[in-house]
Amino acid sequence: MFPNIPTSRQNNNNSSQNAIHKRYTSKPDLYGPFVLTLTIAAILTMSVELKGEWPRHYAEQMILSTSVVLAFTCWLGFTCLLKLGFYALGESFSWSMCAYTTGYALSGHCIALSANLMFTYLFYPCLFIFVGLSSISFGQQLSSRINTRGYNSNVNIFITLVAICKYYPL
DSSP: OOOOOOHHHHOOOGGGTTOOOHHHHSOOOSHHHHHHHHHHHHHHHHTOOOOSSSOHHHHHHHHHHHHHHHHHHHHHHHHHHHHHHHHHTTOOOOHHHHHHHHHHTTHHHHHHHHHHHHOGGGHHHHIIIIIHHHHHHHHHHHHHHHTTSOOOHHHHHHHHHHHHHHHOOO
C-alpha cells in the first residue's frame, strides 16, 4: 500500500539505476485481492442499517448479495478497463497482473471504509491518506512493470490517469 522509493534513487551508483524493486518482480497471486474484495463486501454489509417492513432474512440476503456483486464488479470491472487500455496502447500486460495490481490497490479503500464504520469522522482523513498512498503505489507498480522496454509517454499518461481514477471511485 505504501509507495516505494526506487533503488535507483536510494543509491547513487550508476549500476543500480535500472534495478526493479523485488516487490514488483514477484509473480502475481490473486488470493490477496480476492480477500480484500470480500473484506470490502463485508464492510459494506455491516454499514447498512435495516429499516422497513421486509422480513429480516430477505433483507440481509439482498444486502449481502448486493455488496458482494458491487465489490467484485469494482475490482474486476476496473481490471478489465485497465487491460483494455493497455491493449489499446499496444502494451502486453497479462490479465492476472492487471487483477493483481488493481486488487492490492483496494487496500486503502478497505481501510477508509472500515474507519467510516468505526468512527465516521475518520473517513475523509483515511480516504485522503490511505487511498492516496495506495493509488501512488498502484501507479508505481504499473509503471515499473510496463516501462522495462523503453519510454512511452502515452503509457505514462495512461498510468497517471488510471492512478487518479483509482483514487476517486468512492
